Amino acid sequence: MILLQTNRHPKDIKKVELGKTDVTLNEIIAVARYGAEVLFSQKYRDRVNASRAVIEKFLDEERAVYGVTTGFGSNVSQSISSMDAEKLQQNIIRSHAVSVGEPLDKEVVRAIQLLILINLGQGFSGVRLGVLELIRSVLNQQIIPFAPGEGSVGYLAPEAHMALLLMGEGKAWYNGELLKGNAALERAGLQPLSLGCKEGLALTSGTTSVTAFAALALFDGIQAAKTADIAGAIALEALKGTIKAFDPRTHSVKRHEEQARTARNIVKILGGSEIVEKYQDYRLQDALSLRCIPQVHGAVKKVLEDAKITISNEINSSSDNPILFTEDNGEALMGGNFDGTFVGIQADSMAIAMANLAKISERRIDRLVNHHVSELPPFLVANPGLNSGYMIPQYTAAGLLNEIKILSHPATVDNTSTCANQEDVVSFAYSAAKKAYQISKKLEYILAIELMSAVQALDFHQPLKPSPASHEVYKLIRIQVPTVTEDRYFYPDIESIYHQIHEGKILNSVEILISDLEW
Incomplete structure (x- = not known):
């Protein structure tokens, strides 16, 4: 349950460590609004790595898994080879970055990024730890991805704009200057990466933008x-x-x-x-x-x-x-947890x-x-x-x-x-x-x-x-x-x-x- 601790205002919280306990509302505000540093616990790292191992297993077995070895949405019936798995993830980011209008407020973008880390760090998504480390570095170094805020039905588009930065694409603010994505990362001493299997889908799915606004x-x-x-x-x-x-x-x-x-x-x-x-x-x-x-x-x-x-x-x-579940032989269950109705x-x-x-x-x-x-x-x-x-x-x-x-x-x-x-x-x-x-x-x-x-x-x-x-x-x-x-x-x-x-x-x-x- 969220506690609004009046004796500890969010601006007094300087570090937020993910993975040990539930994240509080005040910690969300501390990171989004006041720039608190984000840390990963060893428990967080371990469950992310275990989840990724399941994805690698699915790829080796060529098991049918939505968004891993199939297309997205109504393209679910289209099979994707392991050779094309990485291209599929790049394509989802580029094709989904279609929200329009004015960019989201800085604190909203930061709240969404933090919620992506919390969501994908639960250990059920199969995203590599390196991808989450890059998002963490972007947050901690105050790089703000350019993400237009109009046109989302619940998820996908604003998150895709943010994910472009991870590939060195799109745009982002660094030290108050709007730059191309690769230039913003370079000035901060960071390197873009190639998104692997399941990662593009995971970065755009979920209730992260909805929950960020709501929080x-x-x-x-x-x-x-x-x-x-x-x-x-x-x-x-x-x-x-x-x-x-x-x-x-x-x-x-x-x-x-x-x-x-x-x-x-x-x-x-x-x-x-x-x-x-x-x-x-x-x-x-x-x-x-x-x-x-x-x-x-x-x-x-x-x-x-x-x-x-x-x-x-x-x-x-x-x-x-x-x-994704890591027990026994590993299993991927397709459902609708991305729905934001709650x-x-x-x-x-x-x-x-x-x-x-x-x-x-x-x-x-x-x-x-x-x-x-x-x-x-x-x-x-x-x-x-x-x-x-x-x-x-x-x-x-x-x-x-x-x-x-x-x-x-x-x-x-x-x-x-x-x-x-x-x-x-x-x-x-x-x-x-x-x-x-x-x-x-x-x-x-x-x-x-x-x-x-x-x-x-x-x-x-x-x-x-x-x-x-x-x-x-x-x-x-x-x-x-x-x-x-x-x-x-x-x-x-x-x-x-x-x-x-x-x-x-x-x-x-x-x-x-x-x-x-x-x-």
Whole structure:
């Protein structure tokens, strides 16, 4: 099971060794986003070598094995001689490198490469250790293969673009310069290789790109959900909300523990607030965007928790085809482990969950800037009319929310057959995971606007003091985002807070003070 260890942020993980234990979500992020070094354990090396020996045996025996001594897809009936086995693997890479559009983000490419190493290192794929060593070196030396991100139905094309580099083909960035594949390897002191039997197929098959997107989205989604508790709490405080809606007795009669934990988080974040103390009886009840924080945030967390289990299982699985077993005389079983439906459905669910979190956050932003309901100056500026204040950041949140709503439409319910109807059911998990990744970033921007607005609103409550946790967030944001007294260029302010959320600084500032928020 994945553990999100708040006391050890991924950027603090410097080395990730494969093969000893299951790989955690934080380790995926450490390599993909923060450049942690990848190592192979002896156990990893031993099982890769044992698996390769089975492939060599199959070749000697000329045994019929999909993708080894046969063609691919609907060409499965075409026999391939041992003399042509290597050519077959080169052909699959070149012919499958057909994704289009803008290249994938650096962290996505690195996450995919790491997941290829984890997948093929399970010892069921028959890939030579030297191929995996080259991928490891590419990762550790920060070489980024050029891999367009549009047009995949679940796997194959982006991975093929990455595999071109291993043969000295395609393109890659090295030290910020986009080079031909062989030149990038040469500058890093590496040599291309010729892919052997089964290797081209293994490098393009599987759920690696789907799981990479999903893992990145999951990490950011979990962090965003915890940060949303903080943003929602400060908004509640600034809007004179009543803490009584978070009484544990209310939540004890609803059988969703995530709801009760969220309510306890809000109470803990707002502990010691003079503002909350003064206004706890100010209204009989608040608007739903404040009153229903435990219910909405809690439901989102439940979805992310379910996704966490599935994605963890997928990270540490073998998603190749065929699957090779070394026991007895060796056996190759042809199946469908490359299918990404497990992760795809969870990614669709994460997208819907994060859309709900964005929805309630945007409504709190509107209440903060809307003087008709906030009892604060219009658009949170002391001299409205001459100044627009935070009028338009709410528009930005609304625009982002609209994009999120569009992206939250499930992808995995669709189907378009491929490969002459040999592959007649297609998961479209790639699209599901990719849009969950996109949504996670848009959600962080909406939360940034909420925090920016809520912190500004606290200024109008002086001399009443906010809670110590709210004050910590206030101080952190105010390092780079001063109080707004008149209109200025707000884009840098939003970006600053976005990065504080994305890097976990907002969450960390609160958890250091009041201990980890419940999940």
